[in-house]
Amino acid sequence: MESEEAAATVQATRPRRVSRTPVTATVLKKRGRKPKSNDESHSPFSQQQSQKATVDDKYSQWKTLLPILYDSFVNHTLVWPSLSCRWGPQLEQAASKTQRLYLSEQTNGSVPNTLVIANCEAVNRQLNEEAHSPFVKKYKTIIHPGEVNRIRELPQNSKIVATHTDSPDVLIWETETQPDRYAVLGAPHSRPDLLLTGHQDNAEFALAMCPTEPYVLSGGKDKSVLLWSIQDHITMAGTDSKSPGSSFKQTGEGSNKTGCPSVGPRGVYHGHEDTVEDVAFCPSSAQEFCSVGDDSCLMLWDARTGTSPAMKVEKAHDADLHCVDWNPHDNNLILTGSADNTVRVFDRRNLTSNGVGSPIYKFEGHKAAVLCVQWSPDKSSVFGSSAEDGLLNIWDYDTVGKKSERAPKTPAGLFFQHAGHRDKVVDFHWSLMDPWTIVSVSDNCESSGGGGTLQIWRMSDLIYRPEDEVLTELENFKSHVFTCTSKP
DSSP: OOOHHHHSOTTTTSOOOOOOOTTTOOOOOOTTOOOOOHHHHOOOHHHHHHHHHHHHHHHHHHHHTHHHHEEEEEEEEESSOOSOOEEEEEETTOSSOEEEEEEEEOOOSSSOOEEEEEEEEOOOSOEEOOSSOTTEEEEEEEEOSSOOOEEEEETTEEEEEEEEOSSSOEEEEETTTSOOOOOOTTOOOOOOSEEEOOOSSOOOSOEEEOSSSSEEEEEOTTSEEEEEEOGGGBOOTTOTTBOTTOSBBOSSTTBOTTSSBEEOOSEEEEOOSSOEEEEEEETTEEEEEEEEETTSOEEEEETTSOSSOSEEETTSSSSOEEEEEEOSSOTTEEEEEETTSEEEEEETTSOEETTEEOOSEEEEOOSSOEEEEEEOSSOTTEEEEEETTSOEEEEEGGGTTOOOSSOTTSOTTEEEEEOOOSSOEEEEEEOSSSTTEEEEEEEOHHHHSSOEEEEEEEEOHHHHSOHHHHHHHHGGGHHHHHHHHHOO
8 A cells, every 4th residue: 555645646746946045056057058147148027028028828728628629638747847747557456447657856955856656547528727736646757867857668568777977977766666755854875776887978868768778868968978888787577687677787886886787888989079968769679769859969879880970961051059858759850959049850761962961841839949859659740849939839741731621820830839937948758658648847947936847648639630530520519610610
């Protein structure tokens, strides 16, 4: 039976954000932005007010359409912002359809930073706008050594996750065997099950897990990409050298000052001239991967041919590249997002033209830097992008070039826009268990001074189903639809 603490919501188990004086205040990280001077980083007051009004207006308009646009929607307020969110395994013995959810808490130092494992109940045909959703319940807290900038789950065993913090190491956690901790000031950090070492400078965001092998990929400020295999530290059940219930060896080999085992990289790959911001594996090969960075380059690598890039795409965007994803349905298509506010799709068979990046599609619908991109697991031509403008856009490149009489001013390829967040959407993740369901998180430090928002949602199936099929179904509700759309 879970403890009373484990049954509480994520919100209920955390103290309110503590106001701090300017001298001691911790400035929370701005994902994907290089440091700026005070003159550059602060917009004029009138401009800030105008931007806030635009966000508020868009949010108000979105809220009135909530019952029409969504099959399900869950809102959950976070005391501390989470810079990452990922779906975990589905719980087979749960009374209702429940899935693990991985979040983080980026605090101001009054309490420790944490990695949070929550249970999320499936929500069908329900719209829950409460500040603290009853469908999201905290299960376990891991006290993390430093901020949790990025979380990635191991596809072969999603109970194992990797995290990035402000250090050169990648931390590996077996979430089911880690003890549940109570995060109070001065509490010792939880001990990772494995450390991946080798970076020469902090590696904060670029992190990926291989879909075919237990490989981990990382990039950092040392301008390099590192590849590890954790296979040697994953053993069969019953091995004497591991703790009960654990998949990791607990021997003294490769240990460090923290007492947990560590492993060095299989390969160190050089080619970037600035910080590596994101990495991704080829879905069909553990030896092929790609990376993007602040040098505006997209690079493809093949571990079988050496440590230099197999292909280097210069000027893939007009600014820093923040994110990349490789299409799981088509190994030729690679998705990138940038500080130039655009999303681009590259075909690896034809990456450049006249020495610079030549995308096959360019999507312009964001008004601020793009922070995260991900292909949909449900349809090969669909992907999502989130940005500092507070929007999470869903695109379909199959619709590019097909004019829509109903929305002629809509950016090419855009077919859904989630405007439920009121600040920058720092991460999102499609669910593999529940088709067309997305979890997304926003960092609300600029709009409300702190905290964050977690939302779990699925757009109406009338939006993504074949048009002919939808129109046939709507014939039964034609008069009702006309009545609703005619209202101001």
